[in-house]
Amino acid sequence: MSMINYASREINCKLVYYGPGLGGKTTNLEFVFNKVAPNARGKLISLATETERTLFFDFLPVDLGTIRGFKTRFHLYTVPGQVYYNASRKLILKGVDGVVFVADSQIERMEANIEAMQNLYDNLSQHGFNITALPFVMQYNKRDLPNAATIQELQAALNPGWPVEDPARQRVTPDPYHEGENLIEEVGGQWIERAPYFEAVAMNGDGVFDTLKAVSKLVLKSLGTA
Amino acid sequence: MSGASSWSFREEDSKRIHVILMAFLRESNARTGMIVDRTGQMVATVGEEPTFDPTAFASLTAADFSANDQLARMIGEPEFGSLFHQGEKESMYLADIARRVILVVLFDNRTTLGLVKLRVRQTVAELSKVFDDMFTRGDAGQVRMETGFVGEAEDELDKLFGA
Numbered sequence: 001m002s003m004i005n006y007a008s009r010e011i012n013c014k015l016v017y018y019g020p021g022l023g024g025k026t027t028n029l030e031f032v033f034n035k036v037a038p039n040a041r042g043k044l045i046s047l048a049t050e051t052e053r054t055l056f057f058d059f060l061p062v063d064l065g066t067i068r069g070f071k072t073r074f075h076l077y078t079v080p081g082q083v084y085y086n087a088s089r090k091l092i093l094k095g096v097d098g099v100v101f102v103a104d105s106q107i108e109r110m111e112a113n114i115e116a117m118q119n120l121y122d123n124l125s126q127h128g129f130n131i132t133a134l135p136f137v138m139q140y141n142k143r144d145l146p147n148a149a150t151i152q153e154l155q156a157a158l159n160p161g162w163p164v165e166d167p168a169r170q171r172v173t174p175d176p177y178h179e180g181e182n183l184i185e186e187v188g189g190q191w192i193e194r195a196p197y198f199e200a201v202a203m204n205g206d207g208v209f210d211t212l213k214a215v216s217k218l219v220l221k222s223l224g225t226a
Numbered sequence: 227m228s229g230a231s232s233w234s235f236r237e238e239d240s241k242r243i244h245v246i247l248m249a250f251l252r253e254s255n256a257r258t259g260m261i262v263d264r265t266g267q268m269v270a271t272v273g274e275e276p277t278f279d280p281t282a283f284a285s286l287t288a289a290d291f292s293a294n295d296q297l298a299r300m301i302g303e304p305e306f307g308s309l310f311h312q313g314e315k316e317s318m319y320l321a322d323i324a325r326r327v328i329l330v331v332l333f334d335n336r337t338t339l340g341l342v343k344l345r346v347r348q349t350v351a352e353l354s355k356v357f358d359d360m361f362t363r364g365d366a367g368q369v370r371m372e373t374g375f376v377g378e379a380e381d382e383l384d385k386l387f388g389a
């Protein structure tokens with residue numbers, strides 16, 4: 001639910017980084033905070049425990065500048081990943097415009113990833129949202145670790161695709177980020193769509209901006225006429 | 227169902243809110259009145275310009291209100307319609323408006339909590355009417371930017387995050 005304020009000529013869009021605990025959501029925001037020019041971003045607010053685990057959320061506003069007379073800003077939020085903070089997670093999803101799911105690539109974290117994805121579906125549906133209708137991007141983080149699962153395994157478990165019912169959209173749509181792969185395609189007689197995915201090592205910034213740019217573009221498209 | 231239901235805030239909405247909040251500040255002797263939406267975005271500020279970061283303030287206000295809403299439910303209340311945070315010199319009073327936005331009042335010892343509360347009641351009623359009108363009018367849920375906006379915004383994204 002982006003708000004367009006014609007009085008102050010502002011547009012604010014809310015992006016939420018979701019995923020299992022210790023997956024790298026906060027690290028994504030910290031990298032953006034450190035790399036974006038200080039005049040293009042606000043303060044990074046972290047409501048965290050003393051051991052730096054996110055308790056409620058992290059928040060970082062990023063300014064795109066003035067576009068067609070509108071000051072355009074993205075509000076980046078993370079949720080606490082730990083299972084027992086679900087009440088807080090649900091609150092942060094209120095009014096979300098786009099979601100980044102930060103998965104932990106380590107094979108041992110596969111269950112935690114799946115559980116967090118299920119939790120995302122459940123919490124969004126309680127807000128009346130459907131993830132397949134929202135700007136949504138997957139990030140496979142920690143690709144540098146030796147125990148990382150393969151992209152094929154992660155895609156099969158976390159991003160297997162959802163059915164495309166609208167006949168107008170049932171056509172092969174190439175994945176602009178991965179040559180030779182498709183976002184929409186026919187598999188076994190059924191048209192399916194997958195969320196765009198990115199590989200990342202958020203600790204050193206690999207893939208962080210690619211992910212953010214992709215979800216931001218999807219959100220902007222949802223605002224446009226085209 | 228899509229999650230991208232948006233709402234717009236027009237010049238005339240701003241004027242109506244401004245008039246209501248100015249009257250409130252005059253009568254209550256409070257310093258600043260702000261409207262923050264439930265998703266954490268600053269909608270309007272009237273009175274003394276705050277010296278803090280308004281964006282961060284708005285996101286924390288919404289979180290504060292949402293967390294307290296959940297606490298209310300746990301003790302068997304549908305909601306806490308208002309919250310009060312007391313400081314030594316500066317205090318804040320928050321009140322729900324039409325379940326969509328939050329009125330935030332900043333005040334110091336030039337006034338009292340009693341007076342602020344008294345004046346807030348009337349203000350909440352007036353603002354609720356404004357926001358009810360806003361959310362029920364035809365364009366709610368289908369706000370669209372003019373053609374060309376998306377392309378230009380994408381160019382800015384490339385500049386900011388690298389093409």
